[in-house]
Amino acid sequence: MAxxxxxxxxxxxxxxxxxxxxxxxxxxxxxxxxxxALGESxxxxxxxxxxxxxxxxxxxxxxxxxxxxxxGAEQGDSWxxxxxxxPSRP
Numbered sequence: 001m002a003x004x005x006x007x008x009x010x011x012x013x014x015x016x017x018x019x020x021x022x023x024x025x026x027x028x029x030x031x032x033x034x035x036x037a038l039g040e041s042x043x044x045x046x047x048x049x050x051x052x053x054x055x056x057x058x059x060x061x062x063x064x065x066x067x068x069x070x071x072g073a074e075q076g077d078s079w080x081x082x083x084x085x086x087p088s089r090p
Contacts, residue, residue, distance in 0.1 A: 040063065040067075043063055043066060044059055044060075044063055047059050047062050047063060047066075
């Protein structure tokens, strides 16, 4: 029988990062943007395999539609509940 360990966080998710020098943060941002571009190119390749007769414009339109409607993107790519923007002031 597998042992289940509860998730214990010692720091909040948005706690202090180990390295916050500008060059380290810039490298992390570049990596995130590179991963995003890679994900888009992978989805584009999948669309090409699924629709070999499609034009480049059709593939790009399908990619954009997928980015807007994929699971988890209905309200944007953030966690938490959606709110109106800018937030109303009391």
